[in-house]
Amino acid sequence: MDSIFLHSNPDPAPAGDGPLRGLKVALQPNLAAAGWPAGAGSRALAGYLAPEDATIVRRLRQAGAMLPGYTRMSEFGWGLQGSEAGRALREHAADAELVLDLAGESRVAAARAGACGFKPSYGLVSRFGLIGLMPSLEVCGVLAGTPAKIRGILQAVAGQDEHDFSMADEPVPDFAPPKTKARRPSLGIVTEALDLMSGEQAQAFRDLQGSLARSGFIVREVSCPDFPLFALVHRIIGSVEASSSTGRYDSVRYGPRAPGARNWNEMYLQSRGAAFGPLLKRLLFQGAFFQFERYEAYENACRIRARLLAAMQRLSAQADVLALPAGDGEPGGNPATPADIWAGFSPTLFANVTGQPALILPPAPDGARPAIQLAAARLQDARLLAAGEELLDAFQGDS
Amino acid sequence: MDFEAVIGLEIHVELNCPTKLFCDCPNRPGDEPNLNTCPTCLWLPGAQPRLSQAALEKAALVCLALDAELQPLSAFDQKVYYYPDLPKGYQLSQAHQPLARGGGIELTAESGSPRMLRIHHIHMEEDVARLVHEMEGRRPISLVDFNRAGAPLVEIVTEPDFRSPREAMEFVKALRTRIRYAGASDCSLETGTLRVDANISVRPRGSAEMNTKVEIKNMNSIRHVGDAIAHEIERQVAAVQTGETVVLHTRLWDPEKKATVPMRAKFAGPCVPDPSVPAIELTADWRALMRARLPEMPAARAGRLATQHGLTADESQALSADPEIAGYFEALVGGDVAPRPAMHWLLTQLLPALKERRLELGASPVAPHRLAGLLRMLARDEINANAAREVLIEMFSTGDAPEVIVAARGYQQVSDPNALEALIDQALAANPAAVADVRNGQGKAMGFLIGQVMQASGGKANPKIIRDQLNRKIDAAG
Numbered sequence: 100m101d102s103i104f105l106h107s108n109p110d111p112a113p114a115g116d117g118p119l120r121g122l123k124v125a126l127q128p129n130l131a132a133a134g135w136p137a138g139a140g141s142r143a144l145a146g147y148l149a150p151e152d153a154t155i156v157r158r159l160r161q162a163g164a165m166l167p168g169y170t171r172m173s174e175f176g177w178g179l180q181g182s183e184a185g186r187a188l189r190e191h192a193a194d195a196e197l198v199l200d201l202a203g204e205s206r207v208a209a210a211r212a213g214a215c216g217f218k219p220s221y222g223l224v225s226r227f228g229l230i231g232l233m234p235s236l237e238v239c240g241v242l243a244g245t246p247a248k249i250r251g252i253l254q255a256v257a258g259q260d261e262h263d264f265s266m267a268d269e270p271v272p273d274f275a276p277p278k279t280k281a282r283r284p285s286l287g288i289v290t291e292a293l294d295l296m297s298g299e300q301a302q303a304f305r306d307l308q309g310s311l312a313r314s315g316f317i318v319r320e321v322s323c324p325d326f327p328l329f330a331l332v333h334r335i336i337g338s339v340e341a342s343s344s345t346g347r348y349d350s351v352r353y354g355p356r357a358p359g360a361r362n363w364n365e366m367y368l369q370s371r372g373a374a375f376g377p378l379l380k381r382l383l384f385q386g387a388f389f390q391f392e393r394y395e396a397y398e399n400a401c402r403i404r405a406r407l408l409a410a411m412q413r414l415s416a417q418a419d420v421l422a423l424p425a426g427d428g429e430p431g432g433n434p435a436t437p438a439d440i441w442a443g444f445s446p447t448l449f450a451n452v453t454g455q456p457a458l459i460l461p462p463a464p465d466g467a468r469p470a471i472q473l474a475a476a477r478l479q480d481a482r483l484l485a486a487g488e489e490l491l492d493a494f495q496g497d498s
Numbered sequence: 499m500d501f502e503a504v505i506g507l508e509i510h511v512e513l514n515c516p517t518k519l520f521c522d523c524p525n526r527p528g529d530e531p532n533l534n535t536c537p538t539c540l541w542l543p544g545a546q547p548r549l550s551q552a553a554l555e556k557a558a559l560v561c562l563a564l565d566a567e568l569q570p571l572s573a574f575d576q577k578v579y580y581y582p583d584l585p586k587g588y589q590l591s592q593a594h595q596p597l598a599r600g601g602g603i604e605l606t607a608e609s610g611s612p613r614m615l616r617i618h619h620i621h622m623e624e625d626v627a628r629l630v631h632e633m634e635g636r637r638p639i640s641l642v643d644f645n646r647a648g649a650p651l652v653e654i655v656t657e658p659d660f661r662s663p664r665e666a667m668e669f670v671k672a673l674r675t676r677i678r679y680a681g682a683s684d685c686s687l688e689t690g691t692l693r694v695d696a697n698i699s700v701r702p703r704g705s706a707e708m709n710t711k712v713e714i715k716n717m718n719s720i721r722h723v724g725d726a727i728a729h730e731i732e733r734q735v736a737a738v739q740t741g742e743t744v745v746l747h748t749r750l751w752d753p754e755k756k757a758t759v760p761m762r763a764k765f766a767g768p769c770v771p772d773p774s775v776p777a778i779e780l781t782a783d784w785r786a787l788m789r790a791r792l793p794e795m796p797a798a799r800a801g802r803l804a805t806q807h808g809l810t811a812d813e814s815q816a817l818s819a820d821p822e823i824a825g826y827f828e829a830l831v832g833g834d835v836a837p838r839p840a841m842h843w844l845l846t847q848l849l850p851a852l853k854e855r856r857l858e859l860g861a862s863p864v865a866p867h868r869l870a871g872l873l874r875m876l877a878r879d880e881i882n883a884n885a886a887r888e889v890l891i892e893m894f895s896t897g898d899a900p901e902v903i904v905a906a907r908g909y910q911q912v913s914d915p916n917a918l919e920a921l922i923d924q925a926l927a928a929n930p931a932a933v934a935d936v937r938n939g940q941g942k943a944m945g946f947l948i949g950q951v952m953q954a955s956g957g958k959a960n961p962k963i964i965r966d967q968l969n970r971k972i973d974a975a976g
């Protein structure tokens with residue numbers, strides 16, 4: 100068995116003494132830590148040493164967290180093939196992991212590891228120092244054993260950053276734990292998300308829904324007929340953004356420069372051509388196709404995105420939190436195709452498209468209960484984590 | 499067949515902000531290569547752009563100076579193109595939602611009637627790196643200097659309203675003046691802070707069709723703009739007349755050969771919005787604030803100079819063509835110099851002297867208060883015009899005050915009639931023929947006699963007194 104960490108931090112002792120003192124947080128190499136080999140899982144960045152800490156990393160250090168190192172990741176964090184997200188938690192080498200969530204990776208990886216996976220609201224955590232792929236869809240997610248740990252990490256890292264002006268000027272939710280136990284939150288089951296499941300999976304989710312109702316949760320069905328469009332919108336916008344912006348990973352000033360080119364222009368083109376792996380190349384080709392050959396499809400996807408955002412906001416008004424199945428991510432085994440990833444993550448893509456927070460609670464260790472995904476309106480992150488705790492409490496009471 | 503040209507311009511202006519567009523690096527492209535760089539302008543992984551407020555304000559002033567309308571909402575996009583001067587593979591530019599739309603400049607056509615040349619839109623973008631091609635022994639090497647990467651630019655895209663090289667040249671001149679007035683750029687075609695590209699097509703005169711256009715780049719002076727456009731029109735007309743089809747492409751102007759040559763196209767496609775730069779929302783208050791901050795524009799200044807100082811339209815326009823010149827003129831007038839001598843000495847003495855020394859007015863060794871001192875001495879008849887010219891030249895080399903130079907060199911004018919009388923008598927006695935000519939009404943002869951007296955005085959005599967005395971004596975003798 101190879102080591103858990105692709106890069107082990109020789110000096111994991113925290114710089115600060117704060118609320119996260121002693122908490123071990125594993126990172127992936129698409130989040131810059133000064134001097135660490137931030138290769139983002141791509142040949143294009145082989146040997147690239149991060150010049151400075153990402154804002155998230157700096158804030159973790161200041162809050163007293165220990166950073167044991169980088170774990171293995173898929174190329175630019177897209178999908179989970181080749182990723183070992185969750186392993187450090189499973190093998191008790193870390194108390195939490197930070198994993199980029201482009202399609203649901205952080206949430207699904209957590210569920211696979213028997214932990215909670217949280218994707219914060221878009222714009223709540225800084226992107227400075229994040230080596231990204233799909234800028235408007237991806238957010239740094241958090242994997243940890245309990246919502247309380249996730250809450251502590253968010254309290255330390257969330258909020259305005261003078262290095263990231265893309266963050267909206269809006270109040271940071273109060274992540275302090277709720278003082279009094281509120282009434283049980285109402286859950287809105289998104290019917291159309293269940294249609295994406297196999298019959299067996301859907302039945303397991305229905306059983307869970309029943310047991311939650313018996314535990315005193317108000318459970319109602321809510322409907323978003325356009326839910327299947329999330330995959331289409333994600334596919335077009337995600338691939339176009341990736342295609343347009345990955346040119347910046349030039350593999351010339353770092354990474355392997357292509358040998359044998361006759362001139363500088365050719366050298367640049369060949370280096371770019373050799374930099375990326377087959378799965379990413381397929382993604383970039385799709386994006387280039389939409390950008391250069393079907394631009395109107397991209398524009399339509401942007402319009403549909405706005406419509407989906409409004410639809411999900413309406414749903415959020417019908418219940419305290421939304422509840423959906425978690426999905427399994429892409430299948431293991433064969434090299435995945437982009438289509439496998441969009442299909443495997445179909446229940447989780449919506450939160451990347453809308454920018455709303457989403458939390459997956461792990462399945463019961465014995466498999467008697469499936470994982471469940473909760474979601475709330477943008478910036479309702481604290482309420483969502485509190486609801487997650489309520490559900491976990493209820494599950495404990497059941498067992 | 500008679501043809502007419504259809505011309506549109508794309509003009510890049512490098513803003514003179516202290517820092518770059520998306521980071522705090524100094525905006526000094528000419529420094530030692532790669533000195534002014536950081537992870538953001540080197541476009542390293544993980545860097546985030548941060549829009550400079552100063553650049554946004556200067557860009558807004560450019561828009562207002564050209565009468566364009568600032569848009570309440572604008573945004574940056576990724577303009578994808580692959581070329582080694584842009585290792586990031588995309589340039590941040592405002593392709594879909596530009597900073598301003600509309601505007602334009604009204605010129606006087608050759609016929610004398612007013613002619614409006616419209617602007618389609620104005621957007622901001624970041625400059626790319628500079629490529630340097632060198633030889634390392636016998637091996638050619640290419641170097642990339644990122645000092646210019648991320649420098650703040652605005653691009654002004656006109657409507658295809660231009661019909662002649664002259665209109666393009668006049669437009670660029672007027673645009674340059676306005677942007678200099680706005681204090682946003684020195685707009686030098688020579689150093690590249692102003693870059694003009696022209697899109698040119700030709701069609702039968704009177705037709706409304708828009709034919710395939712050719713883009714011309716690399717015009718490094720106003721004259722090149724005119725020459726290159728004229729040449730390209732000729733080339734296209736000749737091509738069409740021989741039945742050739744004009745294809746869409748880009749050509750470079752070669753001022754040595756006085757010809758355009760085709761260049762390799764850069765691959766570029768539609769732009770995708772960049773979510774890492776937030777949309778720019780300009781409130782009505784902010785736009786009003788910028789309008790209030792816009793300095794007086796050249797036409798308004800010319801009008802004011804004409805009324806305040808009794809100048810003609812041509813005179814006041816000549817003074818207003820450059821904000822530095824207009825400012826210098828106003829400083830002279832403010833220093834108690836009458837408007838006409840102030841204008842005269844500024845335009846015909848100071849500027850040519852600066853040009854000879856390859857100096858800009860802003861770097862003039864003779865400050866306005868010094869020149870005003872000299873012109874006041876001239877007005878008080880303490881020195882004559884010849885002496886004043888000599889003193890000015892000396893002020894250039896020594897930097898001394900005019901009073902000091904006049905005293906040291908003994909340039910004080912002799913205006914006392916008694917002191918001049920002996921010299922005048924000598925001149926009359928020595929030149930009887932000239933005296934006779936004066937009596938016969940020949941003006942030239944008077945000039946000759948004045949010159950004789952002036953020479954005898956060592957150039958210090960007051961020519962007005964000499965003339966008065968000569969006239970009196972010749973009349974009295976006759």
Ligand SMILES: [Zn+2]
Pocket residue numbers: 518521522523534535536537538539540648
């Ligand atoms: Zn910089």
